[in-house]
Amino acid sequence: MTSPAAxxxxxxxxxxxxxxxxxxxxxxxxxxxxxxxxxxxxxxAVPLWHADADLHGVDAVVLPGGFSYGDYLRAGAISRxxxxxxxxxxxxxxxMPVLGICNGFQILAESHLLPGAMIKNDHRSxxxxxxxxxxxxxxxxxxxxxxxxxxxxxxxxxxxxQFVADEHTLDELEGEGRVVFRYVGxxxxxxxxxxxxxxxxxxxxxxxxxxxxxxxxxxxxxxxxRGPRTGTDGLGFFTSVIGSLxx
Amino acid sequence: MGTVVVDxxxxxxxxxPQGKAVASALPRLGFGGFTGVRQGRRFELTVEGEVTxxxxxxxxxxxxxxxxxxxxxxxxxxxxxxxxxxxxA
Numbered sequence: 045m046t047s048p049a050a051x052x053x054x055x056x057x058x059x060x061x062x063x064x065x066x067x068x069x070x071x072x073x074x075x076x077x078x079x080x081x082x083x084x085x086x087x088x089a090v091p092l093w094h095a096d097a098d099l100h101g102v103d104a105v106v107l108p109g110g111f112s113y114g115d116y117l118r119a120g121a122i123s124r125x126x127x128x129x130x131x132x133x134x135x136x137x138x139x140m141p142v143l144g145i146c147n148g149f150q151i152l153a154e155s156h157l158l159p160g161a162m163i164k165n166d167h168r169s170x171x172x173x174x175x176x177x178x179x180x181x182x183x184x185x186x187x188x189x190x191x192x193x194x195x196x197x198x199x200x201x202x203x204x205x206q207f208v209a210d211e212h213t214l215d216e217l218e219g220e221g222r223v224v225f226r227y228v229g230x231x232x233x234x235x236x237x238x239x240x241x242x243x244x245x246x247x248x249x250x251x252x253x254x255x256x257x258x259x260x261x262x263x264x265x266x267x268x269x270r271g272p273r274t275g276t277d278g279l280g281f282f283t284s285v286i287g288s289l290x291x
Numbered sequence: 292m293g294t295v296v297v298d299x300x301x302x303x304x305x306x307x308p309q310g311k312a313v314a315s316a317l318p319r320l321g322f323g324g325f326t327g328v329r330q331g332r333r334f335e336l337t338v339e340g341e342v343t344x345x346x347x348x349x350x351x352x353x354x355x356x357x358x359x360x361x362x363x364x365x366x367x368x369x370x371x372x373x374x375x376x377x378x379x380a
Contacts (some may be wrong), residue, residue: 118360125357154360161362163301164308208305208363234306 059086062286065102067132067148069094069123073110074145074257081257082106085282094126103289104141104185105132107148109201109255119162119204120150129155141185141285142249146202149241149251158242158251159217160209165202166234174266174275175200175254176228177240181221184247185288189280195228196277197266200254205233207240207253217242225252256281293342295350298368299359300331331367334358342371 064082066089068075079089090102094112099105113122123129129151136142136157144152152158165171176197179190190196209217214236217223225241233253241252256278259265268275301307307329314328336353338346347369354366 117357121357121360153362159362161360163305163363166306166308168308168312206306206308 059286059290060088062087062104062289063090063102064088064282064285065090065092065099065105067092067094067105067107067128069110069112069126071110071112071114072108072147074108074255075110077255078106078108078145078257081260081278081282084260085279085286087282087286092128094123094128096128097131099128099131099135104285105135105143106257107142107144107151108257109146109148112147112151115147115204118150118154119147120152120154123147123151124154133157136244136249139246139248141288143186143281143285144249144251145255145257146205146253149253150204152249152251157249158244159213160207160236160242162204162253163206163208164204165206165232170201170203171205171232172199172201173232174198175232175240177225177252177254178228179224180226181224181243181247183221184224184243184250184284186250186281186284187224188287189284196280197268197275198254198256198259198278199266200232202233202253205235205253207233207235207242209236214239220245224250225254293338293340293346294372294374295336295338295342295347296368296370296372297334297336297350297354297358297366298331299334299354299364300367301329302363302365305363331364332358347371 064087066075066079082089150162153161174197176195179194182190182192222243223239224243227238227240231238243250259275259278262274266275310329317325351369354369359366
């Protein structure tokens with residue numbers, strides 16, 4: 045993990061040249077937190093609007109959480125056809141790093157950039173908690189600052205968080221090392237095989253239900269080793285992608 | 292004015308949390324003897340004029356791209372109806 049002090053040192057240096065787009069759809073909630081996480085990691089956050097027909101030259105994109113288009117029809121179903129998604133899907137297929145968080149993960153699944161789908165939590169309730177995850181793949185563009193098997197704690201909050209896919213797809217994800225995160229201790233939504241996040245075959249597109257952007261700054265995150273609200277385990281997502289871009 | 296009805300259901304192997312919620316409420320209200328409930332979605336798409344084969348083909352395409360997610364749902368009906376209020380008669 046990168047320490048907050050190291051982040052301070054890097055701000056204003058070459059990493060600020062990493063331009064990371066954060067898409068806002070109607071009903072997106074966590075775009076400001078995602079942009080703040082990008083800045084805390086030293087990068088430059090570029091706001092993207094759902095109706096934009098191009099990506100304004102960004103180097104990577106975050107699809108943040110929320111309830112885009114009210115989650116009417118299915119979570120992420122209408123967002124998938126937003127104008128900004130066309131260049132985004134092309135760029136993702138071309139290798140550009142894309143992170144989908146919660147509703148963003150649902151949008152990536154509806155876009156077929158990631159396999160499977162999210163349905164309502166098995167216990168049928170909205171859930172909000174600090175969730176322990178195991179990092180299963182530390183080689184993706186968004187996880188290279190973690191180590192394999194590392195346990196991280198970040199917030200989880202969702203209604204439609206149950207990851208489902210057919211057995212063949214699940215076996216394929218496991219066999220190719222594309223399960224990136226697994227729930228530890230308790231499966232909060234009934235997701236198949238405790239899967240919290242996955243990636244595409246190339247590892248540049250990652251989606252997960254929990255929220256790394258809410259655990260990037262002391263005073264605002266989950267409880268951590270240094271005391272209440274000191275957890276910053278989510279910051280590694282953003283330092284990872286900046287590192288990937290500068291490599 | 293013509294109308295096309297599209298029915299979408301969760302795939303049989305997918306747990307249907309909404310259906311389960313309804314199933315558990317039924318006995319509380321005294322409706323007994325139901326061993327399961329599955330909840331789907333019905334869309335009514337209206338067009339000017341009659342429903343031609345071209346219209347139906349468009350609806351079939353829309354049904355599998357936007358109206359349903361084939362990973363978790365099946366389109367179980369795409370049908371032109373004269374009057375949607377009696378579509379199930």
